[in-house]
Amino acid sequence: MKLFHGSKESNLQYKDNDICNIYNGSLFFSDSFQSALSHGSYVYSFEIDEENILSHRELVSMQYSADVDVSEILKEIALDSGFNVDSDEKLERLAELVIDNIGVYKWTDDDIDLLNVSNITYVGWEAQRLRSVLAQRLGYSAVEVRDEHGTSFMVLNPDLVKEF
Numbered sequence: 001m002k003l004f005h006g007s008k009e010s011n012l013q014y015k016d017n018d019i020c021n022i023y024n025g026s027l028f029f030s031d032s033f034q035s036a037l038s039h040g041s042y043v044y045s046f047e048i049d050e051e052n053i054l055s056h057r058e059l060v061s062m063q064y065s066a067d068v069d070v071s072e073i074l075k076e077i078a079l080d081s082g083f084n085v086d087s088d089e090k091l092e093r094l095a096e097l098v099i100d101n102i103g104v105y106k107w108t109d110d111d112i113d114l115l116n117v118s119n120i121t122y123v124g125w126e127a128q129r130l131r132s133v134l135a136q137r138l139g140y141s142a143v144e145v146r147d148e149h150g151t152s153f154m155v156l157n158p159d160l161v162k163e164f
Contacts, residue, residue: 003031003153005028006038006040008040008041021056024134026154035152055144056145059134060100062138083116099131099134107120107124133161135154140156
């Protein structure tokens with residue numbers, strides 16, 4: 001599968017804590033060249049086998065699998081990130097945000113506290129960052145996410161990207 005990332009930068013660099021690069025070096029990609037081009041005149045491409053992409057459907061189904069305990073992995077990630085997940089309700093809400101990928105219309109002020117972000121705008125970005133960390137821990141190179149383009153992909157391995 002060929003994926004594209006649009007940027008205003010002629011020399012794409014990965015930076016921690018840069019909201020455009022989603023904190024941990026992951027970048028958003030689209031399977032549409034035109035969608036990528038809407039973010040800048042420099043378009044970078046990435047070739048990936050689909051089995052290396054953690055799809056939304058696959059991640060959701062993992063919640064009900066006996067093979068992988070994604071809830072426990074998500075809890076470990078949350079604790080590593082310094083989040084307070086001291087109740088089943090908080091862990092269930094975290095799973096809704098990260099695994100179920102619920103939309104902006106269902107975010108609440110409690111999610112700001114849960115994800116330790118400054119305002120409601122950052123809830124989605126932080127949930128996507130956590131989704132990418134979860135995908136990395138499960139051994140994937142990319143993860144499917146929902147955004148303003150519909151389905152996008154966070155590429156987790158920056159060394160595989162080249163300018164188009």
